[in-house]
Amino acid sequence: MTSQPQTGDQDVQLAEGGRTVYRRPLLLSNPTSYCPGCGHGIVHRLVAEVLEELDLGHRTILVGSVGCSVFAYDYLALDAVESPHGRAAAVATGVKRYRPDKVVFTYQGDGDLAAIGTAEIIHAAARGERFTTIFVNNGIYGMTGGQMAPTTLVGQRTTSSPLGRNPATTGYPLPVTEMLSLLPGVAYAARVSVASPMLVGKTKAALKRAFEVQLEGRGFSLVEVLSTCPVGWGMTPTEAMEHLATDVAAVYPLGTWVDRAKGVAPAMPLTMEAAKAVAGPAVHPADTAPEA
Amino acid sequence: MTVAQPTRTTQPTLIASPPGTGGEASPLPQRILMKGNEAMAEAAIAAGCDAYFGYPITPQAELLEWMARRMPEEGRVFVQAESELAAINMALGAAAAGARVLVSSSSPGISLMAEGMSYMAGSRLPVVLINVMRGGPGLGSIGAAQGDYLQATKGHGHGDYRVPVLGPSSIAEAIDLVREAFAIAERYRTPVILLADGILGQAMEPVSPNFEALAPSTPDWTLDGADGREPRVVKSLHLRPEDLERHDIALQAVYEEIEANEIRWAGEELADAEIILVAYGTAARVSRTAVQRARAQGLRAGLFRPISLWPFPAAALREASAGARAVVAVEMSAGQLVEDVRLAIEGKVPVFHHGRMGGMVPTPDGVVGAMRQAWAVTDGGAA
Incomplete structure (x- = not known):
């Protein structure tokens, strides 16, 4: 896994008059082994860039997941812990509660987060755990051979929905970000996409905002990144990007659902204000307990 | 780190008082009456438990309740998880970050923790798991039983691993074994199971209130952000069969060491x-x-x-x-x-x-x- 050359660890000495037009982020340690056209490489790079720009690399702990991104710890030069399938949000809860002064994030795919890990992500969000979740949604189980996920589009053919996803028997795509945005513990929730350079820029901005929200101790932060799986989708990389920009975006609208610090939040069944009226302002143990 | 003296297999070890006596070494006025679940919880706190994760289930609920009150008092981590599945994985995360971690449950919840225990064994993460056993299979009953013996000693989760299992027979002994369990867990980087039952959890017995502490350990593998050092990865995945076999052989060597050093009986x-x-x-x-x-x-x-x-x-x-x-x-x-x-x-x-x-x-x-x-x-x- 680590036999690849280290390419991100030093800057090239520039010739006189030269200028840097491209540099690998220092936190990106190895070239990835993802398929051509897969979005994970883009998201990894953005995570590395954001953590580097915020100068967080030395105090960040990555909580990995199971799926194509299981080897994220081979590509990002960060302390990392692997989780059982779907359990990243619980693992991250344990890490962050014990080390509230560190920056903690999960990196999960849609099979991991939106199927087997639904209980863990909902309750971590409900508790307002102060970590960040990067949820890469490509609508399919890539690692295991392209099976249907809860996020698969209606009609989409996968190896476990060979006739296309039939909502009568398998339901509709799970709108994770919309669902979680109803919870008062969620301080930031956005859905972004890697379908174009412009959208990649917005994705980076969302990731940066999510980590800032964590640093400010505001609660749970979530960035859902719509991404591609050309092999699983049976498309060329170019076709996959076009599909992402059109059909996928039509089902999963982009935007910032929650940014409480900026007053962006949907109406909730029970608002934080109503809860405060009953119990007074909530005090987080990390704000009172001595540092671990 | 203080660890109990290893015992030769031919010598009996009285870890605590004989069964049924609950701490006869202390004169009566110096003893207090404690419920087993609460005594085990307080013993863990005395032993320096940094984080506790649990989920309500009879007959261990008092352990969770004790920790809910006491851990925040001590400025330590307490989370009531959404399931035993989540609890053991919170334990995994906290242990990877270097915490001394306790989880507890009873039989059906322990089954849900099997996945996490396998991952923690594979990732070489210490944790103490208290199983206050009840009747089974399935939802069974809430009465005391010992039907999880084979689960605890032979299997639990998937894969080639073993877990040290300690079986207290009095509350006084359970208090000592909680501390021993943490010591073994950290010494060998392994999960340890304390196999109690519904009677030990629910009964009240006189115990000495002076629970002993366990010195903090300073392992060199925990995650705290790679500041001025190479990043560390805590994982159980070794995709190449050659790598996994090497890892498994190393695990078996640890188990042989445990078999040589950690035999206890009376x-x-x-x-x-x-x-x-x-x-x-x-x-x-x-x-x-x-x-x-x-x-x-x-x-x-x-x-x-x-x-x-x-x-x-x-x-x-x-x-x-x-x-x-x-x-x-x-x-x-x-x-x-x-x-x-x-x-x-x-x-x-x-x-x-x-x-x-x-x-x-x-x-x-x-x-x-x-x-x-x-x-x-x-x-x-x-x-």
């Missing part, structure tokens, strides 16, 4: 015993009474009480029973412990089983009856 009236009872936990409490009644009736009975259930004190039991006429495993399960007894004795002495299930507890007279029957159907040739 014996009573073994020297001249014709019939030897083998029992742990609450069943050992009943067996102790049965031994006294049998002796009063002229039957030379003795009790061999394994405290470490894995590693099982096989050599010690084989030696202790060498001159006996028969051995009877007494358990609150359908013949689980008896499998280890048979493996230990290697056919040298006839082995019998006496057990109740479903939350029913063997009675002393029932155990005496089992001893008499064992005596009657054996000829004493081995004696």
Whole structure:
């Protein structure tokens, strides 16, 4: 896994008059082994860039997941812990509660987060755990051979929905970000996409905002990144990007659902204000307990 | 890090007071009455537990409740998880970050923790798991039982791993074994199971209030952000078979070390015993009474009480029973412990089983009856 050359660890000495037009982020340690056209490489790079720009690399702990991104710890030069399938949000809860002064994030795919890990992500969000979740949604189980996920589009053919996803028997795509945005513990929730350079820029901005929200101790932060799986989708990389920009975006609208610090939040069944009226302002143990 | 003195397999170890006495070393006025679940929780706090994760289930709920109040008082981590599945994975995360972690549950919840225990074993993460066993299978009953013996000692989750298992038989002993469990977990970087039962969890007994601390350990593998050092990865995935086999061989070497160093057992009236009872936990409490009644009736009975259930004190039991006429495993399960007894004795002495299930507890007279029957159907040739 680590036999690849280290390419991100030093800057090239520039010739006189030269200028840097491209540099690998220092936190990106190895070239990835993802398929051509897969979005994970883009998201990894953005995570590395954001953590580097915020100068967080030395105090960040990555909580990995199971799926194509299981080897994220081979590509990002960060302390990392692997989780059982779907359990990243619980693992991250344990890490962050014990080390509230560190920056903690999960990196999960849609099979991991939106199927087997639904209980863990909902309750971590409900508790307002102060970590960040990067949820890469490509609508399919890539690692295991392209099976249907809860996020698969209606009609989409996968190896476990060979006739296309039939909502009568398998339901509709799970709108994770919309669902979680109803919870008062969620301080930031956005859905972004890697379908174009412009959208990649917005994705980076969302990731940066999510980590800032964590640093400010505001609660749970979530960035859902719509991404591609050309092999699983049976498309060329170019076709996959076009599909992402059109059909996928039509089902999963982009935007910032929650940014409480900026007053962006949907109406909730029970608002934080109503809860405060009953119990007074909530005090987080990390704000009172001595540092671990 | 302080660790109990390793014991030779041929010497009995009295970790605490004998079963049924609950701390006779301290004079009465210095003892306090504590419920087992609460005593185990407070023992963990005294031992320096940094983080606790749990989920309500009878008959261990008081442990969770005690921690809910006490851990925040100590400025430590308490989370009531959404499931036992989540609880064990929170433990995984906290342990990877360097915390001394306790989780507790009862039988059905322990089954849900099997996945996390396998990952923690594979990732070499220490944790102490208390199982306050209840009746099974399935939802079973909330009565005390020992039906998780094989789950704890032979398997639990998937893959080639072992977990040290300690079986206290009094609340005073449970207090000591909680601290021992943390020491073993950190010394070998492994999960450790404390196998209690519903009676030990629910009963109240006098205990010495001076719970001992365990010195903090300073491991060099925990995650705190790669500041000025190479990043660390805590994981159980080794995709290349060559790599995984190397990892598995290293794990087995750790287990051999545990088998060599962490055998614990206690014996009573073994020297001249014709019939030897083998029992742990609450069943050992009943067996102790049965031994006294049998002796009063002229039957030379003795009790061999394994405290470490894995590693099982096989050599010690084989030696202790060498001159006996028969051995009877007494358990609150359908013949689980008896499998280890048979493996230990290697056919040298006839082995019998006496057990109740479903939350029913063997009675002393029932155990005496089992001893008499064992005596009657054996000829004493081995004696």
